Amino acid sequence: MAKCPVCGRPLKWETLIEQMLILPNFRELLKDRETFLKTLEDFVFKCPECKEEFYGRTLPRGEAEKVFELLNDFKEGIDYERKVVRLKLTNLLALEVMLEEWDRRVKRRAP
Numbered sequence: 516m517a518k519c520p521v522c523g524r525p526l527k528w529e530t531l532i533e534q535m536l537i538l539p540n541f542r543e544l545l546k547d548r549e550t551f552l553k554t555l556e557d558f559v560f561k562c563p564e565c566k567e568e569f570y571g572r573t574l575p576r577g578e579a580e581k582v583f584e585l586l587n588d589f590k591e592g593i594d595y596e597r598k599v600v601r602l603k604l605t606n607l608l609a610l611e612v613m614l615e616e617w618d619r620r621v622k623r624r625a626p
């Protein structure tokens with residue numbers, strides 16, 4: 516789960532991505548996975564709790580990769596006009612982790 520590297524509080528991916536929407540080429544970034552991840556790593560985020568700034572590279576890369584996929588799967592997930600992320604990314608990520616765990620358990624049980 517994404518956490519602020521300064522205060523340790525959990526961060527919501529939807530609010531993190533909303534911060535990135537100030538980038539004029541954000542839509543373009545969603546076309547290429549490596550470009551998206553590289554831009555995210557170099558982006559300076561601001562923690563909504565402690566207001567400290569930190570680089571995106573301190574966030575879990577595995578989650579960033581899934582966020583990229585989710586934003587591509589649900590094209591309506593971002594309201595560019597109002598600069599709002601409609602998708603509950605953090606909840607979706609948690610759900611995905613749960614399903615993966617479920618999948619592992621089922622496979623372990625299979626003969």
Ligand SMILES: [Zn+2]
Pocket residue numbers: 519520521522523524562563564565566567
């Ligand atoms: Zn913080």
